[in-house]
Amino acid sequence: MSKNYEECLRQIEKTCEIINKINGGCEQPVCSNKIGLSCHELDILKAPKRIIEVSVPVKMDDGRLKIFTAFRVQHNNVRGPFKGGLRYHPSVDLDEVKSLAFWMTIKCAVADIPYGGAKGGITVDPSKLSQGELERLTRGYVRAMADFIGPDKDIPAPDINTNAQIMAWIMDEYSSIRGCNEPAVVTGKPIEIGGSLGRGTATGRGGFFVLQNIIKKLDFDNRDIKIAVQGFGNVGMNFAHIADAHGYKIVAVADLKGGIYSNDGLNIEQVIEHKEKTGSVVGFADSKDISNKELLELPVEILVPAAIENVINKDNAERIKAELIMELANGPITFEAGEILNKKGKVIIPDVLANSGGVVVSYFEWVQNIRHFYWDLEKVNDRLLEKMNMATDIVWKYSKEYKIDMRSAAYFVAIEKLVKAFKIRGI
Numbered sequence: 001m002s003k004n005y006e007e008c009l010r011q012i013e014k015t016c017e018i019i020n021k022i023n024g025g026c027e028q029p030v031c032s033n034k035i036g037l038s039c040h041e042l043d044i045l046k047a048p049k050r051i052i053e054v055s056v057p058v059k060m061d062d063g064r065l066k067i068f069t070a071f072r073v074q075h076n077n078v079r080g081p082f083k084g085g086l087r088y089h090p091s092v093d094l095d096e097v098k099s100l101a102f103w104m105t106i107k108c109a110v111a112d113i114p115y116g117g118a119k120g121g122i123t124v125d126p127s128k129l130s131q132g133e134l135e136r137l138t139r140g141y142v143r144a145m146a147d148f149i150g151p152d153k154d155i156p157a158p159d160i161n162t163n164a165q166i167m168a169w170i171m172d173e174y175s176s177i178r179g180c181n182e183p184a185v186v187t188g189k190p191i192e193i194g195g196s197l198g199r200g201t202a203t204g205r206g207g208f209f210v211l212q213n214i215i216k217k218l219d220f221d222n223r224d225i226k227i228a229v230q231g232f233g234n235v236g237m238n239f240a241h242i243a244d245a246h247g248y249k250i251v252a253v254a255d256l257k258g259g260i261y262s263n264d265g266l267n268i269e270q271v272i273e274h275k276e277k278t279g280s281v282v283g284f285a286d287s288k289d290i291s292n293k294e295l296l297e298l299p300v301e302i303l304v305p306a307a308i309e310n311v312i313n314k315d316n317a318e319r320i321k322a323e324l325i326m327e328l329a330n331g332p333i334t335f336e337a338g339e340i341l342n343k344k345g346k347v348i349i350p351d352v353l354a355n356s357g358g359v360v361v362s363y364f365e366w367v368q369n370i371r372h373f374y375w376d377l378e379k380v381n382d383r384l385l386e387k388m389n390m391a392t393d394i395v396w397k398y399s400k401e402y403k404i405d406m407r408s409a410a411y412f413v414a415i416e417k418l419v420k421a422f423k424i425r426g427i
Helices: 004-023 039-046 094-111 131-145 164-178 202-217 233-243 270-278 292-296 335-343 357-371 377-402 407-425
Strands: 048-059 065-076 083-090 116-121 155-157 226-230 248-256 256-261 288-290 304-305 324-326 348-351
Touching: 004 039, 004 094, 004 335, 039 407, 048 094, 048 131, 048 348, 065 094, 065 131, 083 094, 083 164, 094 116, 094 357, 094 377, 094 407, 116 131, 155 164, 155 357, 164 324, 202 233, 202 324, 202 348, 202 357, 202 377, 226 292, 226 357, 233 248, 233 270, 233 357, 248 270, 248 292, 256 292, 256 348, 335 348, 348 407, 357 377, 377 407
Parallel strands: 083 116, 083 155, 226 248, 226 304, 304 324, 324 348
Antiparallel strands: 048 065, 065 116, 248 256, 256 288
């Protein structure tokens, strides 16, 4: 079992212990009178409903046949079809995909959209494939998974190293297999074939909406707020760009090659231009080059880890100076580090809330595909704002009402919705 999946289970067990304590305890190790959670229902939440592992043969450009290992984990669909991204990365393994599918179940429940959680992955370095090899791999994956995905079964989406073009291939191959046009089988598609306006920036924009809401609740508004963003890919870059455009001071950003810092604030539009020209933010004029490690420990009010998991852990948690940490990456703070930061009074906006904007707009895309009626960008963003504020408000309410950290509050919200669905359906 991977460390990530173990941490998923630790968090859900912690939340159930909190629920138990709130309700005065009971004879079973984990249960709640309020939402009627039994140990058996907890076991359902812990275990994926279906795990699919396949071999995908691909004819390479040089004529060789190469076999790739691929996965799809469908965690829970009690509230609706499975939903989750598809990633291409050399480190992809079953345990990683299991943890990501679990997070998607929680995330969809927190955001209150009618989906369950899933995730897929192929163990591959896509940078070493030609465009033709990448397309053949993608289409092979769809053929292997065709019986398990579909608009009412499981809807994939982009993730690490996958994009709108790959989603287009998925839609086309699935449509060919089914013998009809099926745009709703996948989200994150190009606009030309049924994609939604606003999908590309949705995760970063949704995170910004959550941050604005929490800042108001914390009465940060009149302060000189400095923000550091680790990760300058699609999510971190869009968040930084939107926050900068709204007058927030972004003092540091970083990508895989390193980071930059300016106490006076960075011009994010110019940083984006610099990265497009050079391939990295490093070396940007009027800034100091720093490491990713240094960025995390800067004296800023808000820290936004938007890169990879486990960057804040028990080894560096004590040195984190930011008062507010918003997780735009999946799992950037380990369970142990979270406990340390909570004891220090830090506010952590958890990933299952902060980065749910992407799946919210994916839901909008799916709805538009099914109805064959498409919205303008203003309507998409307005509905995203409404969804993110509703989710943030209820997580904040539970946090304050039960005097618990925001991650536990988010899981409390999700577990409550999932268990109610179990009971109503008679599972």
